[in-house]
Amino acid sequence: MYAIVEIAGQQFKVEEGQEIFTNRLAGDLDAALVFDKVLLVDNAGAISVGAPTVNGASVKATIVEHLKGEKVIVFRKKRRKGYEKKNGHRQALTKVKIDAIVA
Template sequence: MTSSKKPSNSSAKNENLYAIAETSGQQFWFEVDKYYDIDRLNAKEKDKITIDKILLIKDKDNISLGQPYVKNAKIELEVVSHKRDKKIIVYKMRPKKKTRRKMGHRQELTRVMVKSISITNSTPKTSSKTEVKKKSTSPKASNPEN
């Protein structure tokens, strides 16, 4: 994971704001106005992406911990570019058998910039109980017998 702070005049409210989220099978520590390299996403450059699998959010003195995820929390990301990681060499050899195998691998990555981290407090819907009236049974009219 590569991260770097974008040179800007960051406000004091974002200095203590961070979130730990799960994406691409890994957990990342996200902060606003920083970029991160995650596994390749099926999105174009300048696209907006929302992550809702948030494990923890810290904002100054408030910590929200999910079980397993924080409800009504999201991270807004913007795709900056697609790139490939540096090459990794894999070399396999069986001694005394003259068997050698050399392979390389380059991981496909997407560079994203964190735009915002937010949690919305939604009030639970209150269900108003409607009174159910019982059907009043009227006495049946008796047929007079002669």
């Protein structure tokens, strides 16, 4: 059984027991979350597609940890002008464990 759910503006294909990384979510460690924007549910071949969401479907999850992603280097340069700018960014992430899919 899997579901496609919208979490923090992004769509994820999730299964029970799976751990995913999302953009930073509000909440403490081991806090329970419920995601109601379920777009599709596949239950052993029986597919339910929402318009836009599946009625009565939800995904229950738990926050495992808050962390930062890998550093991304942004380097800008204009040739022959002496212009160089280097900047780095680390995205704030939340690791979430999917506990149950209710359909």
